[in-house]
Amino acid sequence: MSKINLTIDHIQVSVDKGATILEAAKKLNIKIPTLCYHEDLCVAGNCRVCVVEQMGSDRLVPSCATPASEGMEILTNSLKVRNARKSVIELLVSEHRAECTRCYKNGVCELQHLSSEYLIGEDGLIDLVALKNYTIDYFSPSIIKDDSKCIRCQRCVRSCDQLQNIGALSVAYKGEKMKIASFFEKPMYEVVCTNCGQCVNRCPTGALIERNYIDEVWSAINNPQKHLVVQTAPAVRIALGEALGMESGNIVTGRMVAALRRLGFDSVLDTDFTADLTIIEEGNELLQRLKGALVDKDPEVKLPMTTSCSPGWIKYIEHMYPQLLPNVSTAKSPQQMFGALVKTYYANKIKVDPEDIVSVSIMPCTAKKYEANRPEMHSSGYKDVDLVLTTRELARMIEQAGIDFKALENEEFDSFMGVSSGAAVIFGATGGVMEAALRTAYEIVTGREVPFDGLNITPVRGMDEVKEAAIKIENPLPEWSFLDGVELKTCVAHGLANAKKVMDSVVNGKAQYHFIEIMACPGGCLGGGGQPIPTNMEIRKRRTEAIYREDEGMPIRKSHENPEVVKLYEEFLKKPLGHKSHELLHTTYTPRNRY
Amino acid sequence: MAKKNLQRLDLIFKNEQDGEQILTKTFKRSNQDIVNDLIISGLKGRGGAGYPTGLKWKLASEAEGDFKYVICNADEGEPGTFKDREILSQVPVKVLIGMAVCAKVIGAHEGYIYLRGEYKFLVEPLTEIIDDFHVLLNKIGFDFRVKIFLGSGAYICGEESALFESMEGHRGEPRNKPPFPTQAGYRKMPTVINNVETLAHTYSIFKYGPDKFKDLGVQDSRGSKVFSVSGDTPIPGIYELEFGMSLQKFVEDFGDGDAKAVQVGGASGFCVPRKKFENTKIGYQGKLTGVSLPTGGSMMIFNSSRSMYNVLHNYLEFFVEESCGQCTPCRVGTQQLLLGIEAVKKGEKSSEYLEKLLGLAENMRVTAKCGLGQSVANSFSSIVENFKEEMIY
Structure with missing residues (x-):
């Protein structure tokens, strides 16, 4: 590739053709401030904070x-640049409700910095916010949208469009009225928004935030009448450290358990337990389904079957492919299986009235908040999961409690419902559910382990947009003889833009x-x-x-073990897909409007 | 009231019936010769930005792309400009010939006239003329079709890259440049986009040769220009004049005898006060022409009964509404300028606040994404600096 030579702040640098000035500056460790720029998204160039002088x-x-x-000569910090940049920032502040001390993003807001x-x-x-009639959309259980803090960088719009291919948020109006809006400015919970929170994760200010339940959790913890149960999702333990001053890629499972205990939870349990259950x-x-389709030739049995763990994906398919809802596994997500068991089996086991249990979950996800609030998620007779916190909210609680996270000693999950396998941990990565399912299903059918070195089914791992893998079933156990010679074809996609590609190929019959x-x-x-x-991408790879x-x-690598x-x-459910399972662990879906 | 001795030209609007002949003659020439003629003529874009037309065609002819496009920018939205409407009404064939020759030079088979939404009444007559023109093209055996694309009323869509976005069905928002239209324009393909008047001028160059065109005008500003004259003038209307005229001469010819300022180039142009009329010429900016002001052709004359505060207020209201809202300096800056002059006028801000606003305008000029935001400073600074007392009292 041909090289381009230029100078930035009088220092020579050579970059690949096509590289931007910003990338060239990064190479020299010169930091140019940015706002609308995000490594995951296409370039917008609309905030103008990153302007530089070209001689x-x-x-x-x-x-x-x-x-x-x-031959370009760039100055990143000349007086002209500083004046202009300051002017741009001043303009942004003037249209932003800058009540920083009362803002959820106080201290982590990029505009504030x-x-x-x-x-x-x-x-x-002049303060422009005072002159406009802003409304705050706080109707969604997942996401709060406050236009008065929006600086129109459109990172949310690009996240929703480019990563998720949904367009729940887009730009409306022009000039002074220009804003980021949902369809007909309806509340977020009424539109195609999947609550995935990719916009929240990329919003530089407090315009899009998760709805937080921190104070509700503190109240419950401090209520002596209540028994507090907490479950933690697989992806939390490998990222929580980042929010508490650690490098990405650290596993902090033991510290997290210790911290939760110090916060005052009565029982610290693991969503990984129900991840294993989900696999079964x-x-x-x-x-x-395979038997129904291949042996009984039942037209009611739908294949391919898709997973159902990701609540963003569930809401997406309810909106976008309602005709394919019969293809979605009826199994609840691990969070909701956990919730349903906590207020039935677990309550009975520890002899606590389910009424007095507050079931809290710590999730890497904003859509889980919505999922917990679905009307169908009351199969225990109570709200199965009472309060859902994100990884970020848990970090905030740990800070509030004055816990020195890095100094904590590792502790173990409580039991019962605290033991899990390696198959459950990998639920947190794309391809993980597939790998976990294959480790178990292959063994059920053949009586042998999956034919992959160290049980590592590498074809379904990694950041490729869409991954395919096929496993041929040979010499199955007698009861599965109809699967002899069948090549089990699987597909894995992450990010809803990629999900769309896969589902389109299912709809048009191209994919088998x-x-x-x-x-999601x-x-x-x-x-x-x-x-x-x-x-x-770098951070996600380290996670x-x-x-x-x-x-x-992990000592156990397979869910069924x-x-x-x-x-x-043995004690409760009796058998997979049995009566109790259907009552507590399976669910139904709702077709929704496409706007 | 009849005015004497107007330095008028009659090149553009001259009704010539030799379209077929000129087209046939030009098509026989090599692409290089045609481009060279345009370069020699010194023709620059008449939409206001003044990019050399010959060079634009040359770059697009050299660019690689599966398709190429010729687009006539008829989204005439600059306040005080109404010349393109007249050109398309009176001599549309000249524009079509310019488009066809451009298509031949760059290798395009599709052309579009992006017509301002408010000019919907022109669709029917234009369609008839385009149909006839297609017959003519068939006759000479050139595969090129022109379609009309009707805008929806946003000023920003006159900006070329916003215009492409609009044609592609997106929000009319300017793109980052580079790439420029000649590299990646409509549908990301090499595109020549010319103003209506520019294309009409190419006809004259094909017909009379580049030297005749070059003889008109001055150093960096060659040929004639169609002006839309409005405001305090007894003879508002469309006039074709030679480049290089001083504003003094202009107000003598067109003013009502009491002109205190002329706004050259519309809301996005410059305001020239009386004391600078003598030393200001109308033309593109260049080393040899001294203080000269580029313009898409809008000339608004204000006499001493006018409040320049009101004039500026009106322009700023326009920008506040017509900014696409995408980039910070334009979206927020326009609002701040408008509210700022209101606050100074009301006494809520001291007169020193005007200095801050002038600094803001300058920062908008150097940081805004497109010509709209960049040019707000033109009218703002020239009006505030020359009529400061009117802003305060």
């Missing part, structure tokens, strides 16, 4: 959107899969909307490595 040019150029060219760095003072421009139920459902795993967020749950900010490291280190799961079936 010989009267106007400044946006470094994020301008390709480096041969810039305003402080450039010493934006009191004697600034969903795996058996897949085998039952048996089993499809879809995760890029990289799977580890890239979830409720995860620590920032996110980018992924951590997840597979955690799997490798989880002893607590085995015991749960």
Whole structure:
């Protein structure tokens, strides 16, 4: 590739053709401030914070959107640049409801940082917020949208369009009225929004935030009448450290458990336990569907079957492909299976009235908040999961409690419902549910382990947009003889833009899969909307490595070997897809409007 | 009231019936010769930005793309400009010939006239003329079709890259540049986009040769220009004049004898006060022409009964509404300028606040994404600096 030579602040640098000035500056460790720029998204070039001076040019150029060219001389910190940049920041502050001390993003707001760095003072421009009629959309259980804090950088619009291919948020009106809006400015919970929170994760200010339930959790913890149960999703333990001053890629499972205990939870349990349970139920459902389709030729049995763990994906398919809802596994997500069991089986076991249990979950996800609030999620007779916190909210609680997270000693989950396998941990990465399901289903059918070195089904791992893998079933056990010679075709996609590609090929008949795993967020749950900010490909890759490291280190690697799961079936559920399972662990879906 | 000795020209609007002949003659020439003629003629874009037309065609002819497009920008939205409407009403064939020759030079088979939404009444007559023109093209055996694309009323869509976005069915928002239209324009393909008047001028160059065109005008501003004259003038209307005229001469010819300022180039242009009429010429900016002002052709004359505060207020209201809202300096800056002058006028801000606003305008000029935001400073600074007392009292 041909090289481009230029100077930035009088320092020579050579970059590949096509690289931007911003990228060239990064190479020299020169930091140019940005706002609308995000590594995961296409370049917008609309905030103008990153402008730099190009010698010989009267106007400044946006470094994020301008390709480096041969012989270019760039100044990133000349007086002209500083004045212009300060002016742009001052303009943004003037249209932003800058009540920082009362803002959820106080301390982590990118505009606040810039305003402080450039010493934006009191004697600034006219406050535009006071002149406009802003409304706050706080109707969604997942996401709060406050237009008065929006600086129109359109990162949310690009996240929703480019990563998720949904367009729940787009630009409306022009000039002074220009704003980011949903369809006909309806509340977020009424439109195609999947609550995935990718917009929340990328919003530089407090315009899009998760609805937080921190104070509700504190109240419950401090209510002596209540028994507090907490479950933690697989992807939380490999990212929580980032929000508490640690590098990405650290596994903090033991510290997280210790911290939760110190916060005052009575029982610290693991969503991974129900992830293993999900594999048993969903795996058996897949085998039952295969039998129905291949042996009984039942037209009511739909293949391919898709996973159902990701609530963003569920809401997406309800809106976008309602005709394919019969293809979705009826198995609830691990969070909701956990919730249903806590207020039935677990309550009975520990002899506590389910009425007095507050079931809290810690999720990498904003859509889980919506999921917990679905009307159908009351199969225990109570709200199965009472309160859902994101990874970020948990980090905030740990800070509030004055816990020195890094100094904590590792502790173990409580039991019962605290034991899990490596197969459950990898639920947090794209391809993980598929891999976990295959480890179990293949063994059920053949009596042998999956034919992959170290149980690592590498074809379904990694950041490729759509991954395909096929496993040929040979010499099955007698009861599965109808599967002899069948090549089980699977597909894995992460991010809803990729999900769309896969589902379109299912709709038009081009794809002949048996089993499809879809995760709504890029990289799977580890890239979830409720995860620590920032996110980018590099960070997601480090989180992924951590997840597979955690799997490798687990004594049990297969869901069906989880002893607590085995015991749960013996004591309570009796058998997969049995009566109790249907009552507590399976659900139904609702077709929704496409706007 | 009849005015004497107007330095008028009659090139553009001259009704010539030799379209077929000129087209046939030009098509026989090599692409290089045609481009060279345009370069020699010194023709620059008449929409206001003044990019050399010959160079634009040359770059597009050299660019690689599966398709190429010729687009006539007829989204005439600059306040005080109404010349393109007249050109398309009176001599549309000249524009079509310019488009066809451009298509031949760059290798395009599709052309569009992006017509301002408010000019819907022109669709029917234009369609008839385009149909006839297609017959003529068939006759000479050139595969090129022109379609009309009707805008929806946003001023910003006159900006070329916003215009492409609008044609592609997106929000009319300017793109980052580079790439420029000649590299990646409509549908990301090499595109020549010319103003209506520019294309009409190419006809004269094909017919009379580049030297005749070059003889008109001055150093960096060659040929004639069609002006839309409005405001305090007894003879508002469309006039074709030679480049290089001083504003003094202009107000003598067109003013009502009491002109205190002329707004050259519409809301996005410059305001020239009386004391600078003598030393200001109308033309593109260049080394040899001294203080000269580029313009898409809008000339608004204000006499001493006018409040320049009201004039500026009106322009700013226009920008506040017509900014696409995409980039910070334009979206927020226009609102701040408008509210700022209101606050100074009301006494809510001290007169020193005007200095801050002038600084803001300058920063908008150097940071805004497109010509709209960049040019707000033109009218703002020239009016505030020359009529400061009117802003305060």
